[in-house]
Amino acid sequence: MEYCSIMLCFTWCILALSAADRAADKIVIDIPNNITAGEEYSGSCTLKKDDVDLYVESTEGSGCNLTHGNIPQNAQKIDFNLTCDSKNDSYTAVIECHSSEAYCEETINVIPKPKITTKPTNVTTMVGLPVTLSCHVKGDPNHYWVGWMYRDSIIQEGEQNAISTARSTRGTHHYLTIHTVKESGKYKCNVYTIKGPVHQVPHHVTVKNDKTKPTPVSLMDVIYKLLFSDFSSEEGSKRQ
Structure with a gap:
């Protein structure tokens, strides 16, 4: 029995050393x-x-x-x-x-590398109105992210801007809504992976000033008003 125990212990030690050696590899x-x-x-x-x-x-x-x-x-x-x-x-x-x-x-x-399928657009609007820009990206949204930029700065979601997404079978739509547009400018949709930017598409927003502009006055209109405005005022005073 003692001989068997010694042999069993010896065999166990050999296996343990072999396993340790494999683990070291x-x-x-x-x-x-x-x-x-x-x-x-x-x-x-x-x-x-x-x-x-x-x-x-x-x-x-x-x-x-x-x-x-x-x-x-x-x-x-x-x-x-x-x-x-x-x-x-x-x-x-x-x-x-x-x-x-x-x-x-x-x-x-x-x-697959993400890619923007939306083409650059030109949007014309009036001052103070909202504008929504779209950026459709083909790729796995779990492995990329989109950043909207204006004047080389990342746009943050808040009171002035809203950012949203909508998935489809062909990709993901990324939206930027500017609640109140104040001036013209270029808005860029940038796609990034862990290695950095991979694609970019610009959207141009042109803002028309909606303030009432004076009607152009010709030289004849000016002369007419100068000659007859006093005459009209004198006639009115005489009638009184």
């Missing part, structure tokens, strides 16, 4: 789980063990390009860049990092 892939097509992302593979060569493979997702510099011998970390082409729909790509004793893979989602 763990590879960690660092890259966002969701990326936007057409944009370059930086990533890395890190090996948690000394004196073992590390490699990184190209992605399995078609349309993606993975690049890296020269990999030195016994490298424990590899930095790489990943760029995936745009398609009509989202798709997945797989990154593989492995050494002679360890392996790891990471599946990432490639999201």
